[in-house]
Amino acid sequence: MADQMHILGPLALTVVLSSVIGLERELRRKLAGLRAHTLVGLGAAMFTLAGKYGFNDVVAPGLAVLNPAQMASQVITGIGFVGGGIIVVRHGSARGIITAASIWVVAAVGVTAGTGLWVLAVAAPWPTSWPRRCTRRSSTSCTAVTPSLRACA
Known part of the structure; x- marks a missing residue:
């Protein structure tokens, strides 16, 4: 039992980082939120830690x-x-691509934390807070970031 305590560090880091991404999605009222991202x-x-330590005996x-x-x-597969199951295509438009990508990134955070690449795992959640493009050019809740990119407030 005592020799397995070092495994809790990567798990705790993964829970915190996955929760940051999931909370951002939850606050935007997206389908996959805090719980889904944390669990993934x-x-x-x-799974990564099991592959690394689980079969030594x-x-x-x-x-x-x-x-x-x-x-x-x-895990990646x-x-x-x-x-792929999250993405829905209807009438020529695709929905759920960002949700699918965020789930994929959260899995990568778990794998990198599980392998001990903590700096890489910590760096991953921050791009999720980048400005989003507005879907309506005339939206008053948008502020210009650059002439071609507008961030939604």
């Missing part, structure tokens, strides 16, 4: 080689499949 990030981190040294990257690659 936590699951990705847990069943593998005899010299007989088999563990590749923790295989677990991470399966699975979340890509989930993200």
Whole structure:
């Protein structure tokens, strides 16, 4: 038990960072919010940590080689499949692309935190607060960031 306590650090970091992204989505009243993002990030981190530490007791040294990257690659594939299901195309327009992308980024945060790349994991949530484009050019709640990009208030 005591030898597994070091695993709690990456899990705690993942929960915090995934919650930051999920809270931003929740405040914008998007379908996938705080709980969904936190669960995806936590699951990705847990699978990554399981691939990194979980099989050491069943593998005899010299007989088999563990590749923790295989677990991470399966997380990427699975979340890509989930993200594809989030995107809905109707009448020539696609909805849910940003939600799918944010779920994918949260999974990446979990994988990077689980592998010990904490700086990379911490850097990931900040682009989610970048200005969004306004869908209506005449919207009064928009402020110009650049001549071609307007941020919604």
